[in-house]
Amino acid sequence: MLPETYKSELKDRLQKVGNPREMVVDVMLEVQEFYGWFSDEALEQAAVLLGMSSLEIEELATFYNTIYRQPVGKFVIHVCDSVICWMENGYGELIDHIGKKLGIGMGETTPDGLFSLLPACCIGYCDHAPAIMINKTVYGDIAPAKMDEIIETLRQEK
Amino acid sequence: MYPQVLLKNRKKDRILSLEEYREMGGYKALHDALTDESFHPRQIQELLLDAGLLGRGGAAFPTGIKMKTVPDDAPHPRYLVCNADEMEPGTFKDRVLILTSPHQLIEGMILAAYAIDAEIAIIFIRREYETAARALEQEIGRAREAGYIGKNLFDSEFDCDIIVHRSAGRYICGEGTALLNALEGKRANPRKPPPYPTVKGLWQLPTEVQNVETLCCIPHVLKNGVDWFKTLAVSKTGAGTKVFSVSGKVNRPGCYELPMGVKLSEIIEDYAGGMLPGSRFKACMPGGASTQFLPESMYHARMDFDDLKNAGFRLGTGAVMVFDHKTCLVEATANLMVFFARESCGWCTPCREGLPYILDLLNRIEAGEGEVEFIPMIRQMCSHMNYSYCAFAPGAAAPVESLLTYFEGEVMAHIENRGCPFKIGKVN
Amino acid sequence: MQPIIVIGFLNNMKVLIEIAYALYMGFYTTLKNLFRGPFTEEYPEYKRPLPARSRAQIILTSDPDGQERCVACYLCSAVCPVDCISMQAAEADSGRRYAKWFRINFGRCIFCGLCEEACPTSAIQLTPFFENSKRDILKMVYEKADLQVDHCGKDKNYNFYAYAGIVTKSAGKGEHVKEEKPVDVRTNMP
């Protein structure tokens, strides 16, 4: 359940905007932040908060790609697979390496619930290709060694 | 070295602070425009039109004309939306611009808002640019404190507030009308004009959508004048500078502010450090994934909206993606199609179903299952993409069409060899 | 001799030869058969094998896996020029559509074969069996049980439900020939 403080704070914000729909993406992202992913419960809570039907939220949640309607790990690794990163030398090996390092394939989550691996379209760091984004942080010029380092640091962080 | 305007005083790893921005003449244009009583907001529109400022988001529509389409008697509130949903593969100039000088964008936005008398300005930014979004929020706060944002700016009757809206991520949200639907909390399907957003946009109110780079240009045009802006360009019809985001097989990928109309060879050789060792130039996309491949014959082409258009290409966003002789363009195009096929909003048939169809054919060619009749099939389908709902599908078809036009030999080689020549060792 | 006369003579000769040949052939055939035994086939003692594609008695065949092939789509009854086919479709517990009852009135059937042509599942087929006459007209009305056979008939391979994409007990969504796994709208994949 969402904390009451959040609910009341949100109600205040909603009252300020003309139409609660304006806030729908923000609310989805915030509720997702709280639950870790946009679970059915999160969705239904968001629907109640915004006064929309569950389906109306689902229509949007399944549209956007950073709303996770399926469980994800604590760190979601978005690996850019658009043309510039893909064209980098050693891109294929890098992807294989990440998969092996984490022991999962694209779209999967590690059993410890720490990492999820998802492909992403160009994340706008083509000058540092290949680039990845973990949660909201972007890492550029990724090579297998650097990737290992990042993963290890995050493991420590958890 | 060409004069730097937008990226002038670019600091390494940090943004230009409000003070620094002010020192270099920032917010002067805004101050002058709002305090000079003889200066009418409409004059901004005229100035931008005279300066020949074209939309830098890819469509190259004259900014002044777009502003003029907001009717004088249009209802309020009016909106100005800054499109920072930069998701085109290869494009990252908006990120660099925001992270160089957020105040330049803020000033440009307030001026653009003033020109159409808009009270609410929204920055629609993609989620991957969280750093940029935070920087903007912080600097908007500072600008508000400094009195550049808010009510009765410079004691005029003009109010303007800026809001940062984070997208939850989809390429189509960068399409001007789809962006409006996204802001309204609807599925981001594009809208079909008429009515144009400048007449009935966000919440059916007049809304002007402009690209980050376009907005950044506005203060400079106002400050330094129309003629100065025109002389920045080195081509006949171009005006101003262009921020090129160079990526791919070059030594120094990155953002370079160069005059409109600079030669492609110059960008690659003089600024991006030339091709990678052992690589030869084969092709280049001049403006992101939705533009045509420039073949080697265009290596010395002038990078200007009109020049490229006359040659049958599009400058787009100025995202120069360089491909070398070792890259299989069929596979690269298939990679682009994967992107377009999964980012289609699913609204109209050619885009939703036609792009996966073309992708399937490309994949088959790449995998060695290609047939000669695939080529006319792809050509015909690509030409039909022009009749889709928005500009997404024609953009997606552009690289494929140019692949078949300029690199038909490479495609045929795939078909004849029943496989990718790069993989089965027929090239190198 | 003048050339014209020569041609006339030759032409006449040709006619004469033709006449003589015709006479010879006629007598030859008669003479040839004069001493041969009777050629009548003793029907019904002897039944001449008919080509497999002869159009007579209609059957309802089975799928290669032995299940009922007819999906009661009503196409045969629609195409039938004499309206001799009637049926009622229904849904079986297995999820398959089948004919609850299926009737062909052979009193009316003209064995034109259009039903077979129209059948999208190869269920209804015409067979060479033609000995179908009854004294009682109502006995010419065949019900489903009279029409069903436990083999595939002429089409040994086709199994409609392997392609249709319909959920039945034997296959779910995405488990048929040339089908992707069902779409998951909630997937995290882009």
Add this chain to the structure above:
Amino acid sequence: MPKLIIDNREIEVPEGIKVIEAADRAGIYIPRFCYYAELGAVGACRICAVKFVDGPVKGIEMSCMINAQDGMVVSTTDPEARDFRRHVIEWLMMNHPHDCPVCDEGGHCLLQDLTESCDHGIRRYKGKKRTYVDQYLGPLIQHEENRCIQCYRCSRYYQEFAGYKDLGVMGIAQRIYFGRYAAGVLESPFSGNIIDLCPTGVYTDKPSRYTGRRWDYERVPGICINCSLGCHITVSARYREIVYLEGRYSGKVNGSFICDRGRYGFFYANLEERPRQGRVRGEDVPSGRAITMAAQRVKEVSESHGAAAIAVIGSGRSSLETIAALTHVCKVQGWRGPVLFDSRVSSESVRTAVSCIAQELAVSMKEIESADFILTVGADPINEAPMLAMAMRQAWRKGAGVAAIDCRSLDWPFQFEQVTAAPDDMADFLAALENSETTVISDRFVAQIKSIAAKIRACHRPVVVCGTEITDSKIIYGAAGFVKAMRQAGQEAGLFYTLPAANSYGAALLDEIGETAEDLIERIESGEIKALVIVESDLWDTFSDRQRLIQALEQLELLVVADFMATEILHRADIIIPTLSIFEAGGIYVNQEGRAQWSPPAYAGGTPIKITGQGGHPPRIIRPDIPAGDISPAWRMAWWLADRQPPASHDLLLDWMGKTFPVLEKAANFTSEGIRLYLPEARRKTARETGGRKIQSLGEYLLLPVAAVFGDEPMAQRSPCLEGYAKHPEMWMAASDARLFDASDGDAARLQLPYGPLELTLRLSERIAPGTLIVYRCPDLFWQQFARSSRFIVPKDRIRIEKKA
């Protein structure tokens, strides 16, 4: 008026219509999937591409997105346009499953037709097909998402047009999925329209699943009789039963759509329990014989007790022909009746409404869509006349305001403002709105009423919708007065009543006596009436005092019941005469607007093959007739009952009706839009104070049984597929009243009524008028222990609340 040329044909069309519609008007069909006249154009499917050869627009464009303009030259057959359309179909067919033989849409599938007509014959795509998992959407609609071509018609209709939020579009790109958030019954009572809308077989009709193909059906354009609106439908029959109803376009009544009650309310016509032969004292006889026997018995009673000892009861669910025949027969024979209304209040209300409405005041349902303000008084469209709510929603979408004066907790698919008023106060509220005379109403409402009055005054085309169920004739008369006053003030005001049954209007037109079943029962009790003939009336269900009815029936010497449904009272009859349903006999029904519409017979009648064959194949018998094919329509029976000869044909009957009843003068010449029938000035009533006893004190509650969209209407109630849709016995109470009982939502309420207790679940709402108890009629509720449409006062001490566990 722009003039344009489409395929060499010049056509002049009104300003502002799209090229695709202009082509329709010229008789040129341009392919379409997403475009649907009533949903408008969105340009999603791209199949309507045509070439603009000359004029203001050039090149290939979507004909649904371009307005027809002067000087356009359009070619639909241009090779480039055709090639593009062929590609669109190819793209749509990439993933379409190969299941046409088992798809119910096959045979009337738009996708099938356009695939053929757009020249896509051979599959070139070599990839795999996309599949989807389907959802359970309730007992009415079958979902098969594999077949979807993403035209967005269903979600646009469901959310935008109908205003419900539980079906929509999910996913993106090739993952687009149309369905619900979670599997479950669709919430909208207008959900069935997505079956008609879907251009292919994603949504198909579940009750008629696999029943047959369109080409095998006997199809006629019919009229729906499940409420008083008279929506246009297409009726499909096969093997002597009705299999399927769908919406039929009407530019005056319903547009393209119908409600689920109408769509699925026809199953009474197929039921095995339907009377299919006559029955005399428990013995089956041919139906003609039953009529002769009944005529003979009636004659005997007439001889021994006089003609006035015979009474006839009819109802608003009979056709105008039947009501006219009964009226005529009673008149010439000297019998009593026909009594066409059950209770005095309902008779009074309906007759007042019919007397108030006039051609210049009446608005059609389609016209409501262009109203700019709608005021409802004691009307609950969604439950009483569902499609009216759809029409009101369209008006609201175009910006019209909606206000309701009602005592119920109204739940409509659009925004409206409710003035919560007890039935006794509604007339005062209406007067206050009209005259700005607010002294008669409670201070609490003055501001609200004033603001609504101001809004109505500012409008050009306001419409007043007035119910006849919980209102009395004063309110009904007041509504007409208000409309007249507005018209005098220069507004184009319209008046719209909702009536209880499909032909209540027709009944009121012909009913000059105004007697009710209540009056008749009194006469039976006094011994005045000895024989009763009930024709197509559900007296058992509709008469409010069942104990009294049973006793009265026992006093009769003869009870003849003629009906096409196995009503409860049918089983108590001495003689049963089967009659034909509207689908077999056809009939004229006059809707609430005064529009008399003819619904032709869909099939010849007779016992369905499903019954004669007991589910299996039809019996193999050669017989010259149809089983149970000898039943005659009720109007014929009426004449035979009086031992007279009816008009020989339906045409002659219409002639006769026109000559015999001045009010039906126009009946002989029907048009497809129907004819408008109104009472002549001479027969109009003036207002008079009626209605039940007013609530005296705080200790009394007014109990009102009211209509429910499902489970109430006698015919639709018999549809097995709608069983789950009926409400459970509930009693709605004002939240403020509930505090007096210390009751909360969901508690069990027990009402001690004269003949026993009534158990109900208590529901609370702020919008129920204090002092009012609302009970939605439903099959599980034996509400006949209190009065229908009439006022029933329950003292406070008769209400007991038990807390829920």
